[in-house]
Amino acid sequence: MIHLSRVVLGVVLVVAGAYWTVTRLEPSTELDEASRRIRLPPGFAIRIFAEGLEGAPRMMSVGPDGQLYASLMYGGQVVRLPDLNRDGRADRVEVVTGGLELPHGLEWHRGWLYVAVSTAVIRLRPGRSGWERETVITDIPGPSGHFTRTLHFGPDGRLYVSVGSETNFGPERDPRRAAILRFNPDGSLPEDNPFAGDPDPRRRVIWAEGLKNSVDFTWTPRGELWATHNGTDHLGDDLPPExxxxxxxxxxxxxxxxxxxxxxxxxxxxxxxxxxxxxxxxFDCRKAVPALFTAPAHSAPLGMTWARNSHFPPAYRDSLYVAYHGSLGVQDPAKYRDCKVERFVIQNGLPVRSETFATGWRLPGQMCREAWGRPVGLVIGADGAMYVSDAQGGRIYRIWYKGQVESP
Known part of the structure; x- marks a missing residue:
């Protein structure tokens, strides 16, 4: 069940041959709680795009229809959030599919919506009698430990899937955990995978390993794969750097x-x-690939996105943005990590520095698990705005630049 504020009507529609479960919203033009709480750079504005989303909204993708799709991880659903009247608020919530086990990562590719669940990857597309559904990958390691699964398609057309570790301190029993895996779109093994000829068939799908929990990843304009990474816990407030x-x-x-x-x-x-x-x-640490950019321990970086397709000013458009979830592993209240969106300034292909882009979900001295909200996923919409999911608050926010895009 999905609940939204200002619910006035629930109906079922048939759109392009697909059945949608619909909850309608009254339009709102007033400033909201996000506008009052969240601080942004001058010229930017934020507003709640959808709220009351039970089941923890996590990752998002923009469909070929230009509308926003999101996973509700604990709700077992994938939903569509159209804004057909372009007022900056979701018109309704349409349940694309339900009954999934911990759906997380999702992305549109060649007419299919791929969804990563706890042990598999499925794909969906609208058909004449509803949403067609196929299982692409069936044997991803199970949901114990870090159970989120994120997927993206690379510039090479391959399907990449991140799988978190089983524990907070390995080594792993299954080599496919704490790794990023690589498949063909149909789930088969690419012949050019680094370990395609390995005697252990489980290792053949591995693209990179030694990544405890890469909740999101993306490709740079140069085609390099960058990932967030949540490291070892229980080593104190300051180790290891995130x-x-x-x-x-x-x-x-x-x-x-x-x-x-x-x-x-x-x-x-x-x-x-x-x-x-x-x-x-x-273990000889000289054999390990170091991180490119670090932050204080337990910052918990999750979703990431480039703003190249946004309507932000040029300086902000060329940046990378990362959602900091604010980890639970800090004991000293003076060192509690913020839940925020961080902007990374890129020069010559490198993240030379970072600065806070959006903050205000928590009060001073408050842990993020007790805060009003906690960012998770980031995506640039078809309208050039940034959308931010909030699994704790059950919301999705819209951030836009008022100097270039007329505010709703």
Whole structure:
């Protein structure tokens, strides 16, 4: 069941041969709670696009129809959130499919909506009698431990799927965990995978490993794969530094659980430090790929997006944006991590520095798990605005630049 504020009518429509479960919303033109709470750079504005979304909205994708689709992870649903009157608010919520086990990552590709669930990847498309559904991959390691699964299609047309670790400190029993996997769109094995000839058939789908929990990833304008990474817990408030951007190398081992990248900010040194734990002894950290950009421990970077297709000013359009979830692993209240959206300034293909883009979901001294909201996913919509999902608050926000796009 999905509940939304200002619900006035529930109906079932048939659109392009597909059946939609619909909840209608009254239009609203007033400033809302997000407008009052969230702080943005001058010229930007924020508004709640959809709210009352039960089941934890997580990742989003823009469909070929120009509308927003989102996963409701704990609700087991994928929903469509059209804004046909272009007032900056979802007109209604349309349930595309339900009954899924922990749906998370989703992306449109060649007419299909691919969805990553806990142990599989399915794909959907509207047909004459409803949504057609196919299972593409059936044997992704199960939902124990870090259970979110994120997928994206790369510039090479291959399907990439991130799988989190089973525990907070490995090693993994299944080599496909704490890794990014690579498939053909139909779920078959690409012949050019780094480990395609490995004797262990489970390793053949691995693209990169040693990534405890890469909740999201993207490709740079140069075609490089960058991923967020949530590292080892239980080493104190300051270790290890959070690896916000990892330049993922095909066939590379990126350090978890044995090594971490020292220092904060842009890292151009090819060095790793050993995690101070007896279970890491004997591993040579010189063999691990270091992170490209780090932040204070337990920042919990999740969703990421480029703003190239936005209607932001040019300086902001060329940046990368990352949602910080604000981890639970900090004991000192003075070091509680913020839940926010961070902007990364890119120069010569490198993230040279970061600055806060959107903040205000939590009060001073408050942990993010107790805050009004907690950002997760980011995507640029067909209207050039940025959409931010909030699994804790059950909302999706719309951020736009008033200087270039007329406010709704």
């Amino acid at each position: 690896e916000v951007i990892v330049a993922v190398q095909p066939g590379g081992f990126h350090g978890w659980p044995y090594c971490y990248t020292p220092g904060l900010g842009l890292n151009l040194k090819a060095e790793r430090s050993e995690v101070p734990d007896s279970r890491t002894q004997g």
